[in-house]
Amino acid sequence: MHDTKRWNPANIKKHEATDESDSYKNALSYKDMSICKKCHNIYHNKRWVHDEALYNSMLKNKEEINYVICPACLKIETKFYNGVVELSGSFLFEHKDDILNLIKNTVERADYIDPLEKIENIEEDDEKKIITIYTTSEDLAQRIGKNIEKAYNGDIEYSFSERELLLRVYWKRDL
Numbered sequence: 001m002h003d004t005k006r007w008n009p010a011n012i013k014k015h016e017a018t019d020e021s022d023s024y025k026n027a028l029s030y031k032d033m034s035i036c037k038k039c040h041n042i043y044h045n046k047r048w049v050h051d052e053a054l055y056n057s058m059l060k061n062k063e064e065i066n067y068v069i070c071p072a073c074l075k076i077e078t079k080f081y082n083g084v085v086e087l088s089g090s091f092l093f094e095h096k097d098d099i100l101n102l103i104k105n106t107v108e109r110a111d112y113i114d115p116l117e118k119i120e121n122i123e124e125d126d127e128k129k130i131i132t133i134y135t136t137s138e139d140l141a142q143r144i145g146k147n148i149e150k151a152y153n154g155d156i157e158y159s160f161s162e163r164e165l166l167l168r169v170y171w172k173r174d175l
């Protein structure tokens, strides 16, 4: 691709909730204490938080709750993604459960840091022996790749498209 360059993970820029480059975070303005009806993220003090205790107390105490769809769930709904991780190689399907667990743990950790970082979809191609993970953020795709490489070695490659704000991560390991 024309504007895709070899990408150094050390140069990743951190996206703030107000980052102008992410139109999904800017296209809609949210009222304070809006709740995402899909994932229960709460918009509070100009950022999204995931806080079950706050959510439950809002259900109890607020007469009228402003339900919205958060930017992450909007991406999932519209199948717009900022990260793709493609896993391949003969090692993969022999350790599939462990690797999928590792991915899940990576997301749970990411949920704690930024509730807008979600996995949108995991596609398993049993014939080609490829697993593809789509994420709402390039940071999350990067972390998934890093964690898999850390745990299982293998070969990893990153390619980032500035124009599309899309990070593609390729990981491969043969036995």
Ligand SMILES: [Zn+2]
Binding pocket: 036, 037, 038, 039, 040, 041, 069, 070, 071, 072, 073, 074
């Ligand atoms: Zn949501």
